[in-house]
Every structure is written in structure tokens, then in C-alpha cells.
Amino acid sequence: MNEFYWQERWEKGLTGWDIGYPSPPITEYVDQLLDKFKTILIPGVGNGYEACYLKEAGFKNVHVIDIAREPLEHIKTRCPDFEDSHLIHGDFFKLEGYYDLILEQTFFCALDPKQRNDYRDKIYELLVPGGKLAGVWFTFPLTEKGPPFGGDPNEYINMFSDKFDIKVAEPCYNSIKPRLGNEFFMILQRPAH
Incomplete structure (x- = not known):
């Protein structure tokens, strides 16, 4: 899936992942964070x-x-003080930089399952030592049809435990009612050394 695929979905309103407000598992997690100066990244940010x-x-x-431009425009409209340089239009796998925290919310499930190890490796590369990846992964059965693509919690744990604590x-x-029983929350930390 490329930029054209996702841009077309936005233009046609095919945004079934969009619940219209922040995901409760994410908001509850960030409400516990005290350091307001953490460098945070949200890949595949959507709205x-x-x-x-x-x-x-x-x-x-x-x-x-x-990878699509339209969601970034939506963010700027709703949050006018969002710094333009922090609204990145591009391919996550080509992103450079270092982050203290990366939040996962419906990005992983949008990727072709063949890219899952690439995702893990890119997250590791982008996190500072001691940095964390936190968020939600879908647990409905992985099928050929997607996105969204599901998966198994044990698969996720095994995949990430290669590089993360x-x-x-x-x-x-x-979880919100339609996703109840289909979401798995993880906090993964890049080792400090």
C-alpha cells in the first residue's frame, strides 16, 4: 500500500478506523505521563x-x-498551534530522528503483515535508549483480507521480545465497545544500553 492508496481512502471517506475521538487506552496511558517535554511520535496518525x-x-x-497529506491538514485545522515542522508527510520507514516515546494506534494493523519485522526494527532505530513504544494492537485473527490486519498476542510478544523489554x-x-475483546495493550522499552 502506498501514498495513493491511503490518500484515496481519505478522499472517499473510507476511514473505518477513525472513532472520532482519542482512543481510551491511549489517553489513560498518556494521562499518567509527567514529563511534558518528552519527544513523542505517532506514526500513521490519521485524524x-x-x-x-x-x-x-x-x-x-x-x-x-x-503517508497521506489530508489527515495532517485535519490536524492543523483542529489544532492550529501544532507546529508545521512536527506534521510530517512521508513514509514512516524513511523517517529519521530520535524519540522518547512512540504511540501505536491503528498503524501497525494497517501495514502488510510482511512488514511487521521492519516496523519493529524501525521503531527500535527511532527510539532513544530507554525509550518506549506504547499502544494498542488488534487481536482478531490474522487473515489475508485487510487492512486492518489482526494478529495473536503471543506472536506480538515473541516478535518484540527480540529487541525490547x-x-x-x-x-x-x-476498549471502546466495538473493539472490546480485540485490543491488546503493550508497553515496550528499548534497553538503555
Whole structure:
């Protein structure tokens, strides 16, 4: 899937992943963060409800990336003070930089399952030592049809444990009703050395 594929989905309103507000598992997690100066990245940001939530909560260094331009324009409309240089239009796998925290919310499930190890490796590369990846992964069965693509929690744990310390890996108790029983929350930390 390329930029044209995702741009077309936005233009046609085929955004079934969009719940219209920040995801409760993400907001509950970020509400516990005390350091408002963390450098945070949200890949495949979509409409950016979580990004705007972070900005409104006083986080000073929120960055987003999406392969389609339209979602970035939506974020700028809703959050006019969002720094233009933090609204990155591009390919996540070509992104350069270093982040303290990367939030996962419906990006992983949009990727072809063949890209999952590439995703893990890119996240590792983008995180500072000691940095964290936190968010939600879908647990409905992985089928050929997607996106979204599901998966198995044990598969996720095995894949990420190659490079990350697994701090939390558990079913979401605070999913929205349509996703209840199909979301898995993880906090993964890049080792400090």
C-alpha cells in the first residue's frame, strides 16, 4: 500500500478506523505521563485525535507522520498551534530522528503483515535508549483480507521480545465497545544500553 492508496481512502471517506475521538487506552496511558517535554511520535496518525489530546494536555514536543497529506491538514485545522515542522508527510520507514516515546494506534494493523519485522526494527532505530513504544494492537485473527490486519498476542510478544523489554502486555480493559475483546495493550522499552 502506498501514498495513493491511503490518500484515496481519505478522499472517499473510507476511514473505518477513525472513532472520532482519542482512543481510551491511549489517553489513560498518556494521562499518567509527567514529563511534558518528552519527544513523542505517532506514526500513521490519521485524524490525530491522540496528537491533539497530547497538545491540549500540555505536551510540548509531539510529532506525527502520515503517508497521506489530508489527515495532517485535519490536524492543523483542529489544532492550529501544532507546529508545521512536527506534521510530517512521508513514509514512516524513511523517517529519521530520535524519540522518547512512540504511540501505536491503528498503524501497525494497517501495514502488510510482511512488514511487521521492519516496523519493529524501525521503531527500535527511532527510539532513544530507554525509550518506549506504547499502544494498542488488534487481536482478531490474522487473515489475508485487510487492512486492518489482526494478529495473536503471543506472536506480538515473541516478535518484540527480540529487541525490547516487555513492560506491559495485556488485553485492554478500556476498549471502546466495538473493539472490546480485540485490543491488546503493550508497553515496550528499548534497553538503555
